[in-house]
Amino acid sequence: MTDTRPTALIVGAxxxxxxxxxxxxxxxGWDVIGTVRGSRRTGLHDLAEESGGxxxxxxxxxxxxxxxxxxRDRLAGRTLDLLFVNAAVTRGDLPIGDVPTEMFTEVMATNALGPMRVVEWLRPLVAPAGTIGVMSSDQGSIALNTDGGQDLYRASKSALNQxxxxxxxxxxxxxxxxLLTDPGWVRTDLGGPDAELGVEESVPGxxxxxxxxRGKPGLHFVDHLGQVVPW
Structure with a gap:
């Protein structure tokens, strides 16, 4: 029997x-390919063992x-219905003038350049009717930035959006x-312990x-509730 389950590649899982x-x-009911950094065992390995292949x-x-x-070469011949890139780092809440050059380069490379290389170079694996998504943030919205703070992180997400x-x-x-997707304010290392949402509340949305x-071509900047996020 032909396997007709859709396949998602989640980068940073x-x-x-x-x-x-x-x-x-x-x-x-999807098949999933998830990526991790390095060879250290993670929760994704545990999930894989429970997934029945x-x-x-x-x-x-x-x-x-x-x-x-x-x-890309290892996945040659596979067809993805979804490519989703989830990756970001922050290095503290510093005014931009106090950010060391090395820190600026690291955050921009991780939050903007790396994800876009993945999008550009793995795009041929995605079915013509498929979806390419990247985890963004409302902190990348210029229109919503009325309070300032987190200068470098905000700039990296704005760069990603652009x-x-x-x-x-x-x-x-x-x-x-x-898709550029804002998951909401989530209790992660980035969001902190006081954030409004747990991952189990954000991710289903x-x-x-x-x-x-799905099936709506073009670029959409939306949050976990499906609401449009202003640029």
């Missing part, structure tokens, strides 16, 4: 939001261009759906939003 995304898609774990360091092309917009413009005739936009 070792913990918190990414791990819960992998679990949610498994619960919804429906979850495969791959290694990827997004700031390593060779690692991205190697992953680069995704460049990608969409470059491929204006592409039938794939493109993220997946509902992704599914609601």
């Amino acid at each position: 070792s913990r918190t939001l990414g791990l819960e995304l992998a679990a949610e898609y498994l619960r919804r 429906r979850l495969a774990v791959e290694s990827l360091e997004m700031t390593d261009p060779g690692g991205i092309t190697a992953l 680069l995704m917009r460049c990608h969409a413009a470059r491929h204006a005739d592409d039938p794939r759906t493109l 993220v997946v509902d939003t992704i599914e609601a936009h």
Whole structure:
């Protein structure tokens, strides 16, 4: 019998939001490929052991261009219904003038350049009717920034949004759906312990939003409730 289950590749799935995304898609009947950094055992490995072969774990360091092309080569011949990139770091709440150059480079490479390399280079694996999504944040919204703070993190997410917009413009005739997704304020290392949502509250909404936009070409910046986020 031919396997007709859809397949999702979730980049950055070792913990918190990414791990819960992998679990949610498994619960919804998908096959999942999830990536982790390095060789250390993670919660994704535990989930794979419980998945009955429906979850495969791959290694990827997004700031390593060779690692991205190697992953693309390993997945050659597979067709993805969803490519979703989940990755971000923050290095404290510093005014931009106090941010060391090395820190600026690290955060921009991890939060903007790396994810977009994944989008650009793995795009051919995604079915023409498929979806390419990236985890963004409302902190990347210029319109919503009325309080300031988190200068570098905000700038990296704004850069990600702009680069995704460049990608969409470059491929204006592409039938794939493109998403920038804001998961809400979630209790993760980034969101902190006082955040409004647990991952188990945020992620089902993220997946509902992704599914609601399936088959809608072009770029959409939306939150976990399906609401449009202003640029």
